[in-house]
Amino acid sequence: MKMRVCMAGLLVTIVAMAVLLAGSPNAAAKAQQPVAATAEVKIDNFSFGPGTVTVAVGTTVVWTNRDDIPHTVVSTEGVFKSKVLDTDEKFSYTFTKAGTFPYFCSIHPKMTGKVVVQ
Amino acid sequence: MAGKTKDELLYDHNNDGIDRRGFLKCMAWAGTGAFCIMQGGVLKSYSLSQMSQMGGKAPAGELSFAQISDSHMGFNKAANPDVVGTMKAAIDKINGLSTKPEFLLHTGDISHLSKPEEFDTVDQILKSAVAKDVFFVPGEHDMLNDDGKQYLERYGKGSKGAGWYSFDKKGVHFIGLVNVLNLKAGGLGTLGPEQLEWMENDVKHLKSSTPVVVFAHIPLWTVYPDWGWGTEDSAQALAYLKKFGSVTVLNGHIHQTMQKVEGNVTFHTAASTAFPQPQPGKADSPGPMKVPAEQLKSVLGITDVNYVRGQHALAVVDSTLA
Numbered sequence: 270m271k272m273r274v275c276m277a278g279l280l281v282t283i284v285a286m287a288v289l290l291a292g293s294p295n296a297a298a299k300a301q302q303p304v305a306a307t308a309e310v311k312i313d314n315f316s317f318g319p320g321t322v323t324v325a326v327g328t329t330v331v332w333t334n335r336d337d338i339p340h341t342v343v344s345t346e347g348v349f350k351s352k353v354l355d356t357d358e359k360f361s362y363t364f365t366k367a368g369t370f371p372y373f374c375s376i377h378p379k380m381t382g383k384v385v386v387q
Numbered sequence: 388m389a390g391k392t393k394d395e396l397l398y399d400h401n402n403d404g405i406d407r408r409g410f411l412k413c414m415a416w417a418g419t420g421a422f423c424i425m426q427g428g429v430l431k432s433y434s435l436s437q438m439s440q441m442g443g444k445a446p447a448g449e450l451s452f453a454q455i456s457d458s459h460m461g462f463n464k465a466a467n468p469d470v471v472g473t474m475k476a477a478i479d480k481i482n483g484l485s486t487k488p489e490f491l492l493h494t495g496d497i498s499h500l501s502k503p504e505e506f507d508t509v510d511q512i513l514k515s516a517v518a519k520d521v522f523f524v525p526g527e528h529d530m531l532n533d534d535g536k537q538y539l540e541r542y543g544k545g546s547k548g549a550g551w552y553s554f555d556k557k558g559v560h561f562i563g564l565v566n567v568l569n570l571k572a573g574g575l576g577t578l579g580p581e582q583l584e585w586m587e588n589d590v591k592h593l594k595s596s597t598p599v600v601v602f603a604h605i606p607l608w609t610v611y612p613d614w615g616w617g618t619e620d621s622a623q624a625l626a627y628l629k630k631f632g633s634v635t636v637l638n639g640h641i642h643q644t645m646q647k648v649e650g651n652v653t654f655h656t657a658a659s660t661a662f663p664q665p666q667p668g669k670a671d672s673p674g675p676m677k678v679p680a681e682q683l684k685s686v687l688g689i690t691d692v693n694y695v696r697g698q699h700a701l702a703v704v705d706s707t708l709a
Binding site: 314315316336337338339341345352353355356371372373375376377378379381 | 464465466499500501527528531532570571572573574575613614615671672673674675
């Protein structure tokens with residue numbers, strides 16, 4: 270009897286894992302977030318959009334410059350700093366710690382944004 | 388002193404009836420390469436070649452130079468796909484001025500992305516200028532990726548700190564300032580305490596009759612703070628210049644001509660040789676402004692500056708490329 274419950278339990282687990290791995294939309298509601306989560310920030314018209322982005326620890330934020338003028342992404346606390354991004358160039362940073370990370374464009378310092386990591 | 392004329396005399400530094408505001412208005416009427424004088428209460432303009440032919444003593448120690456700005460070498464978007472061509476046209480224009488400038492001032496954003504080949508191209512184009520000496524100050528586009536190391540190597544010989552310096556030409560004192568480094572989030576241009584201290588000492592012993600020309604990339608007066616068009620600590624710099632009877636401030640950065648007179652100080656911004664930008668508040672952002680191709684040259688330009696010894700005001704005249 271115990272053996273059967275054990276086996277059944279094991280079977281359920283295997284099946285559940287198989288379902289998860291298959292990426293089925295019916296996966297358990299408590300499914301974990303994808304390992305490589307990303308969030309997008311578009312740079313356009315001298316602004317970061319969205320101005321504030323809230324992400325989970327471990328998320329990679331990708332900034333893409335859609336403006337016709339170069340910009341940079343520079344953390345005010347020195348946590349991250351991009352090279353200059355011309356039109357269509359990208360910069361990514363993976364946030365491994367929780368916190369609030371204000372940043373700005375060092376070429377046009379009136380452009381500011383914030384990443385909130387929870 | 389004459390009685391009140393239609394243009395009220397507010398700044399009569401020379402005690403010769405020349406009102407600085409009226410002077411600037413005359414400049415606008417007179418067009419390129421003109422000099423304005425108030426005689427018998429009437430503003431008259433003369434071309435500089437006329438002046439040297441006028442009866443009486445020829446003015447000694449004439450100084451003539453030209454300002455170009457914001458060449459953004461490397462920019463290739465819709466607002467101007469040929470910044471090489473328009474910069475060449477600007478140099479041709481300068482070479483064709485009736486009074487040849489002795490040297491050029493470039494008020495920054497020489498390159499667009501601080502790339503070596505962009506600086507090389509500008510140097511190449513400048514070789515065709517009749518004026519062989521060019522004095523630079525950097526724009527924020529010249530300090531990318533390396534905090535200005537490359538700019539200093541190329542253009543900063545003899546300068547201090549991030550590239551500030553001064554020199555004299557025919558009794559006029561020139562001060563090149565750097566206000567595009569260490570910009571703070573949400574902030575404006577900045578000079579910083581080290582540069583301000585240097586400047587205070589640099590002008591301390593000059594006679595107050597010395598005409599002073601200050602040139603820097605970002606405007607040294609607050610043109611439009613929402614777009615970062617100003618310098619947060621310029622008031623300190625201007626305080627050091629209070630004693631001088633004639634101060635001319637030449638800036639770039641905003642890609643349009645603008646003038647302001649405040650006491651003894653005339654502020655002037657130059658057009659870009661690359662692309663125009665919108666007037667303050669007239670667009671969502673201060674980015675490159677597209678105009679019909681046939682109008683482009685009429686919104687790009689150069690600035691011609693002439694100084695005649697004994698006159699307080701420097702004659703600052705803008706010309707467009709078309």
